[in-house]
Amino acid sequence: MMEFTYDGMVRCGFGFYNPNHAAALICLVMPFLWGWKRLPWLGWSFSLPLTVALTMTYSRTGMLVLGFELAAYFILTKTKNCKLICGSVCALLVIAGVCGVLARFSFDKAVTNRPEIWIAGIRLFAANPLGVGSGNSGMLASAFLLNGIECRTLVNSHLTLLAEFGIHIALAWNFLIVYALIRGTKKTSAWCAFGGMTLSAFSSSVFDWGILFDFYEYGKLSLLNFILSWLTLLLFLGVGIYLAWGKTNWQRPAIAGAITLMLILASFLFYSSDTPRIKGGFVIKPGEDMPLVLYDEEWRLKTVLPFLKDGYILPLQPGNHQYPAEEIYFFGNAAEWAGQFPDARLIFIFPPEFIEYPANTEKIFPAEAFR
DSSP states (O other): OOOOEETTEEOOOTTOSSHHHHHHHHHHHGGGGSOOSSSHHHHHHHHHHHHHHHHHTTOHHHHHHHHHHHHHHHHHTTOOOHHHHHHHHHHHHHHHHHHTGGGGOSOOHHHHHHHHHHHHHHHHHHHOTTOOOTTOHHHHIIIIIOSSOOOSSOSOHHHHHHHHHOHHHHHHHHHHHHHHHHHTTTSHHHHHHHHHHHHHHHHSOSSOHHHHTOTTTGGGSOHHHHHHHHHHHHHHHHHHHHHHOSOOOSHHHHHHHHHHHHHHHHGGGGOOTTSOEEETTEEEEOOSOOOEEEEOTTOOHHHHGGGOOSOEEEESSOSOOOOOOSEEEEEGGGGGGGGGOTTSEEEEESOOSSOOOOTTEEEEEOGGGGO
16 A cells, blocks of 8 residues: 655555545644634644644645635634734744645645646536546546546546536535535634635545445545545535525525536536547447457556547446447457457457457457567
8 A cells, every 4th residue: 555755754644545635634623623712722722733733744735724724714703813813823834844844835746737637627527417437537537638647536526526426416516515605604613614625625535436435445445544534524514514504595595506507517618529428338439430449457548548549439447348339349358258249340459379269350469569
């Protein structure tokens, strides 16, 4: 299992596999320590060790979110206590500086790649408004839309939800967020916590949907990470419902609905005919010849694509998939399934060394021809 490191030091995850997720949970808890009516100094004192824990994750997003939460808290409460404001800001900067997290604030690939990944994700949704399927967004973006960038998710929980689960789920999710932020401004601590987590999920995969809904293998990570991930999601939803709860007029839901709809519709401005279209677990690219492409576990979408020229019917996952086609491409050990397609023209790419080719074989491209 890969460890997250910075400058040779292991970043603390506090039970999470990804330290950025731990930072997001810390930021979600932190605002509830501020503004206690009794013993307010005690709540602020508890914030100090949590800030140290936050810096131990070395999460840049976490530090920025905490800064946002502090600013939002002081603005919403109209705090005029200059000593408290200056003391909080200075304490945050000193702790971040001493622990070394400030040195991470630079424009590296982790920062500059994000806009490209996000645009690719929006394009995926625009071409597939009903979703590309759970766990497929990063794979499709990497294979078809990104040059030299590999990603498992879209590094944005909201966008990943939109691209993978489609417009109907995204409308409900985004409406809750927008309405809670509009409705709950008087619930200061909860608003800051919810707003902070919304930002955390915007800039990272805090809500990792593939892991959250893998109840058997937990995304091949630890049970503790799975439990903490669900705890984070449930706390976020709980705070959002708390902010949205209560009597209201028709204007606030209408405004929230209009904003949500505008955000979703704006995505279609990024539509491109070059973006892959997904249908029933297949990438369907129209063309004169549309062979069914079958490949084994040793191949991926990105390694298969260079051999495909015109149109094709390409499964998202390796395996023996059935789809009506006049021509079949077999990559690697997928050649073992050739006997199941007696009426199609068969083309073999990098087949095993010892194999009996059926009579309907049209072409063979051995691995030696490409060395």
